[in-house]
Amino acid sequence: MVAPLITVLALVLLVPLVRLIMVSGQEYGLDQLIGGKPVRWVGLDNFVKVLTSQDFYDALWRTVKFVVVSVALTIGLGLALAHLLAKVSAPVRVFLLLSLVTVWAMPPIIAMPIWRWLIDQRFGVLNYGLYKAGLLPTRTFNWFAEPFTGWMVITAIVVWGALPFVVISLHAAMTAVSADHVEAARLDGAGAWRVFTAVTLPAIRSTLLIVTTLSIIWNYRVFAQIWLLRDIGANKDSYYTLGIWSYVESFSNKDFGYGAAIALVSVVLLAALSAVAVRHVLRSAADENGS
Template identity: 75%
Template sequence: MTVSAPPAPPAAQRTPPAPAAPRRRRPIAPYLMVAPLVLVLAGVLLVPLVRLIVVSFQKYGLDQLVGGRPSEWVGLDNYGEVLAAEEFWSSLWHTVRFLVIAVGLTIGLGLLLAHLLAKVSRSVRVIMLLAMVMVWAMPPIIAMPMWRWLIDQRFGVLNYTLFHAGVLPTRSFNWFSSPVTGWTVICAIVVWGALPFVVISLHAALTAVPGELVEAARLDGAGAWRVFTAVTFPAIKPTVLIITVLSIIWDYRVFAQIWLLRDIGANKDTYYTIGIWSYVESFSNKNFGLGAAISLISVVLLGAFSIFAVRSVLRTAQAADAEADAR
């Protein structure tokens, strides 16, 4: 038996299709408000960057800057000279070694001091936070004379104290006569200046760790180290990664602390970082084309690291959010 399909309803009885929703226009006011800031940033950042790129492909010295002589286009010769120079690889090694030591000490000491802040009384915590904020607010160009006085070869308080404590063989000890002691002083000053931000940020992250998770771990018999590795650190891991990335970027750009202290002793080349070498080639040797090439290579290295680091931070944050949702 064949079943026939029901007849279609008349055209007058058919349900008319729903009208399409009108397309909402994006308001233009937010773009107009942001446009001045974007233009200012483009003028402040993009114009010098484009000029730096152009100069890096030229033979540009003092004659071109002051004498008005036309610059000579040399293509990639400046970059080839930089990569072939022994100073580039030695300064890169100094930079990497300095970053590993300074950032490692900053994050390690920052975690210890952040835990200490959580354990002391409120009055002591306020005093410590005020002291760290004062250190953080002090510009390096102002702090360096104080540090030079502390480590002065003849009148330094540090030399006087360590000599009478039997640590130094002589009171007139020059810390920058050896690269080991010189870099030790530089790392100590950089870590001293970076600790306030790290400690305050980590302390804020520690206060956000759920207390019930810590109490549950302690009731299960976990010790202090086990509580930190299994509960506390996973909770603050995204913050630690962000602070580590920021510390690497900031320490990569350290200039004043090294430049103002390296003149104390001999062997100034042993204190070359990428930034110091670029400055020396540009403003001491008046080879602005080579200095621009060094700066651009430095920017590319830091940019590549920043992209990798930001992606790692985003993955960690997404994993933490997924784990929190699963709970």
């Protein structure tokens, strides 16, 4: 019964992965793609080229910064909102949940046109609101003129889209926390913060860990949000993450070997970045199978 699964996974994941590794050791360009010329094995040259290139460290630093900031914001705000959900009365909770679910349901690709429209230089309502509130110097503020403000927009879009899943998962975990435990802690004189750290946090720990891991992985892999927005402005390469850079080298510059090497390095780094959390998830899966 698992045979079809294994076959298909091998076909669409394992073979491509092996192929990726192979290509990363080759010179594979337009000549090979359509010219039918034989590939040339270059050993580790592509990797040397990646690791000695300043572009790599720039892209890596950009990726790490983005992941850390966006995940911290997502999880921090997620905890705050999950807490808020527990505090409000029922009708407000329903409204809040409905609005979160609606946002969650938005296809990520739709977020692009929406946000482009919100920050449109002439008619963007966000620009209008922020200008009226005195937060923007001009109504026609161009967010993508500077990489810093451009990244603010990208981060806002990603966090906006990622929040609902995090809030709803954490809220579900929090409601499962036994009211008796909270009550007992309160009777022992614990304040709200103490109750949170001593009772709630341990109880939601595993959910929090999974949600954080998934957020790291998802935000590391963010592609469309950056790819589709950065063409608004100048200084395009200020928006190259490892993913974007690999894409550009492969599909724009037709240097598939180099692109594959970047992608592989990126995969390994992601594994390392999320290793601790992933190990926890894997271990809980393994434990459960051992029993």
